[in-house]
Amino acid sequence: MTKTSFLPQAALSLLIMAGVGFTPAHAQKTQRQVDAAIAEFAEKFGPERAYLHYDKQAYSAGETIWFKAYVANEVLPAMDSKTFYTDVLDDKGNLLQHITSPMIDGVTNGQFDIPLEYKGQYVFFRAYTRWMLNFDSAFLFTKQIRILGNDPKTTGARPQTIPTLQFFPEGGDAVVGLPAKYAFKANDQWGKPVKVKGTITDAQGKVVDSIRTIHNGMGYVVMIPNGSTYTANWKDEKEVGHTTKLPVAKASGASLQVQVSGNIRRFQVNYSPDLAAANDTLHIIGTMYQHEVFRVSKATSGNEVKGAVPTESLPTGLLTFTVFDKKWIPIAERVSFVNNEDLIFKPEFEVQHWGLNKRARNEIKISLPDSLVGSLSIAVTDEAIGKDSSQNIISHLLLTSEIRGDVYNAASYFTSNNDQSAQKLDLVMLTHGWRRFKWDEVLAGTTPK
CATH class of the missing domain: 2.60.40.10 (Immunoglobulins)
Structure with missing residues (x-):
């Protein structure tokens, strides 16, 4: 293909x-x-990327989930794939429905009727083309959707937060005697960022530097490893102490x-x-x-x-x-x-007529620049339910579909493009794994079938 x-x-x-x-x-x-x-x-x-736009963010049992799917190859609509697949699973991983939809010019739509007797807290969507299955499954589109009214009854105190701290040498490895930037990321067990502060000590217990989170649980420290083992001694937001070993520097290599x-x-x-x-x-x-x-x-x-x-x-x-x-x-x-x-276009949005009565007709005019051909979808949601502004089509197709792991509040990195935003986004680059290319396979000519 x-x-x-x-x-x-x-x-x-x-x-x-x-x-x-x-x-x-x-x-x-x-x-x-x-x-x-x-x-x-x-x-x-070239791998394809999929994004699903839903009519709202949360549903009740018995309702219908409507969605529109957008599939891109690089930065353009995927023109080769003609069929789109969506798996809907319950919160135990069991398949509820497999949906097959015809796709034209990288766009399709579909729906899922939530069973009235469904008792789960969530349903999970996994969406893909057949071509996407040739690549790492970590890059398939996935989405967790909350089902209202099915929250479990809880008693007692909320589970204690368990923070973890990870270090990521820039470039992949730190090398003895060479400058190294160690980026780090602190999260709790639910994937939410945690503020931490502390020191880095060598094998003799000598403090060589300090650490403090800069943004969304992330930060970095620059040092020249000398062959010693290094330990981060840090405290979380509740002043509870923890220790984390830094990755061991290699004896030779490149930084x-x-x-x-x-x-x-x-x-x-x-x-x-x-x-x-x-x-x-x-x-x-x-x-x-x-x-x-x-x-x-x-x-x-x-x-x-x-x-x-x-x-x-x-x-x-x-x-x-x-x-x-x-x-x-x-x-x-x-x-x-x-x-x-260069990939963000803001359409003009104009209300032609407000219908304030029950089931009244509303008329909205959406205009795009003359030179732009587009396919649009719009979600009208009960304000009481709210909306999820942490992810959107831009942040997914350009960012989260390209790197491993979850990016907290990914859409926020595209609200502005100043130097401060660029530095925050660079912390994401430093702390998330990326392996679209497997160089040994590419250079050996081993490619998807």
Whole structure:
């Protein structure tokens, strides 16, 4: 199955500054093979992403859940898939209904009638195309919907919050003797962020730095590991003490740092002396939507590679930096989010007529820019039920469908695009795993069937 692809040609005209140049056109065969493998994957095996828009956020037993599905391939409607599948499960994981819907130009709709006798607190939606099943199931669309009136009767105190703290070295690994940024994320057992503060100590108990959450349970600390083991000694919001071991630094390897600075992404690769001695060249490749948008090759004469990537001509989405050794084995990787606000269009909304009587007719006019072809859906909800503003079609298709794990209040990262918002979103990039590309499979030509 051949998938359509999209990436502005302007994205291929990136400039790399600070003394790092592009690999010349007469590059060695292995580099051409890598370029060809990435291009083939992007052209033929681009993953699809699905999003379901519901008529409301919570329902009662006996009601009908109406939804409209949008499926994208990269940033355009998915044109190849013609059938859409939706599994509805109860809160014990049992299948309630399998819905098959015809899809035209990446759009379809459907419904599910909640049984009147249903006693569960939630129903769960899992939605996908057949093509999406070729890829990691973690990227299928899932949604939990609350069923009103079925909340269990509780007695006594609420369960005690159990916070956990995780550390994520930037680029994948920390390396002894090289600068390392350790991002961290603190959540409770329900996935909600927790504020923490504390110190980092070495194996001798000496304090080497302090930590404090910056945003939604996330933060970071920068240090140069010296081969010791490090421990975070921290307290949660209730001043309860905890300890967490930091990932052990590797004896050799490369560290990758990416700095967000407006429309520039500055990167720095440091590497241990043994890696420099064993490699005459390091390669850095940037990809977006599976397409290669830049490639840099640099001799390992010093102990670092620096560069800057202009992003104003790139589409909105995840930009991935991957560092390879001379044998094209990936040794470090980092994602950064580019938000050029080029995929958000705000329609004009005008009420033509308010019908205030019961079941009265209301007329609403929605206008899009003349050059834009769109498919719309609108949800009219009882104000008493409220709405879930933590996720929307933009935050899902551009962000949460691309990374592992839950992003708390993902839609908030798209309400503004100032430097502060960009830094908060970069914390999300640092603390969530990303593996759309499995480089060993891509470079070996192993692709979905």
